[in-house]
Amino acid sequence: MTQIDRQSIPVPTLRRMPAYCNYLKSLSVKGIVYVSTTAVANDLNLIPIQVRKDFEYTRLSGKPKIGYNLELLIEAIEYILGWNKMSNAVIAGVGNLGKALLSYQGFKNYGLDIIAGIDQDKKKHGKEVAGRKVYPPEQIGVLVKENKIGIGIITVPAESAQLMxxxxxxxxxxxxWNFAPVRLNVPADVVVQNENLASSLAVLSQRIKQQKEK
Amino acid sequence: MTQIDRQSIPVPTLRRMPAYCNYLKSLSVKGIVYVSTTAVANDLNLIPIQVRKDFEYTRLSGKPKIGYNLELLIEAIEYILGWNKMSNAVIAGVGNLGKALLSYQGFKNYGLDIIAGIDQDKKKHGKEVAGRKVYPPEQIGVLVKENKIGIGIITVPAESAQLMxxxxxxxxxxxxWNFAPVRLNVPADVVVQNENLASSLAVLSQRIKQQKEK
DNA sequence: TTTTTATCAATATAAATATATCTATTTAAG
DNA sequence: CTTAAATAGATATATTTATATTGATAAAAA
Structure with a gap:
């Protein structure tokens, strides 16, 4: 029996989920109620088989000739990603990147609310970035308690990332959520998602090199 | 015969390359000359087999009991990634994220020099961010010709990404290098590397959810 | 020397992911 | 009512990537 274990969703599938979610929502506002995997695949430059496979993890099933119920599908994806309930986060390091993330309102659609900034720089304390106050590191404890902070975003320089x-x-x-180019050492029960621009640049650079060689 | 096709390096391997590179360089300044995959794996939280597999793509070979020549290894990795020769880039969209990337000097170590910014906003024209001037979009042609620009970085809002x-x-x-959350439509010979924070957040969110369920 | 040990290299296996094929079902058109 | 087209769903295959195993080799120790 080849029953899919819906508990463990492949990472590539997860990474495609937000695109599905956005796309489906854009259809929803148009008043569309059903959508076929063929249509989704077509519009997102994917292949229908892959879309269907991905949708399987929602445990929903579509109707032949009709497709999937849009609303249920969106709900299911948001449920899978935990985006149906908002998580609060604070961001450590209110430099340019930190500011960029604080200012990006789009995360709210993804169940993430960055409610405050943390920075060593005294000049920044008490100031606001995109309506969010900046606190000194010592305040983290209080912030966490008062706001049910679930996620810590790290945008400090590499040197201080481990400390944060x-x-x-x-x-x-x-x-x-670690944007510093270092591998963090944390207890096993702490989830770390590394965001590494150097990695991406490596892929891009190599692809450029290959393209030139053709 | 299972000869490795060194032309097509797996993306996961490529993504690990920068970490190797940084780590190896840090050893190099300490005066170390040879390094074993066991040591690398240990320090980077990987397994030796994987490190060895990755190093195979450099076409170098190591010596038993000794390891790989550090200098040759660094050279080979930089060659693979094309980081041995600098590429010039311009960045379109000098908002917070654009500023963050412009200000991040680290890219020079990765063979990338962002030499200018592009923005619609007239107020920004002529101004400097981290020593780089901001130009209007109409200037792209001139910039490209005068500076051999190879890479365009897109940090404009989703709406204008395709236009840029x-x-x-x-x-x-x-x-x-596209940081806007849209799929760009470009000719086949154009290489696009998408950077999608929503995707990463999706992975993180789901992992958090799973962790909680334990 | 000889033996031991660390490490590389080559090969094999396993796991994860992507893609293809086929069948049954449903709807819409005739 | 019947038939054809479209599509989900199950299953199979291919590809990619990760991990394990085995044997060879060189250096260090006995």
Missing amino acids: ADLFVKNGITAL | ADLFVKNGITAL
């Missing part, structure tokens, strides 16, 4: 991670973990945060 | 991509392509740029 430790501070987050010490204050009970169990999920880190 | 078109403009880049029209002016002969064949590689795009």
